[in-house]
Amino acid sequence: MICGMNLPFIPTGERLHSRNVPEVPDEVFTSKRRRGDFRRYSLTIGLATLLASTSCGASSAKAPVTATTHAASPTQTAPAAAATLPARWWQWSESIDPSRNPIDDRTGAACALQQPADIWFLAGTYGGSATRSCSIPARRSIYFPVLNQVCTVPTGTRVESAIARCKVAATTSTATLDGKPLRVNEADSGGAFDLLSKPGSTTLPAGKHSVVAWGLWVGPVALTPGQHTVTLSGRAGSFETSVTYHLSVG
16 A cells, blocks of 8 residues: 555564565554565555554554645645545555555556546555556546555554554655645544455455554645646655656546
């Protein structure tokens, strides 16, 4: 998601063998891929490989999130309009067959999969960069994470605590539309929600899970008909993601 951000989740009893990726507590679920002798679980948008200071369930104090706030484009709506979208973004990404996950997409071929009728979701990477070309219907606003993650809610844990523990400290979070900066807003799911993961999911083991979501988000942003370029770039600890979208609207 590190759509967005992709953080590593290491199942109990397994060890991560990557010199650039520190260990992360059990409740953080992120990119599931086999590399050598370990399995990596992801998160996208987004948005996702992150950071020792990330702790979705740790008891230690967290560093404050440092989101970069940018001037809004004239076409960007107020952040309040996006109140339910962090949860919906995750439900969208998990509704897609893992073999065609848009977070893994390097070209834009998966851009249109399972898009809702009232919004158009974009995604980050599991780390690294991507350049995507995508056609979007007219009168469809875009919404996407620069960095984000989803965390399970352990039994007996208050939702507010789960959300607080799902936050990470970002050192970079920027987005642009046609070269002009867009506002990056810190937002969360506002509560727990059910997330149904398919077998082979890059986010969670297959099945239904009670989760919360946190992230640094952009949008909704309305686009005029024609050609547009959208960029996103985020960094948190050793994790970095960047995407350039070439959008054709109309």
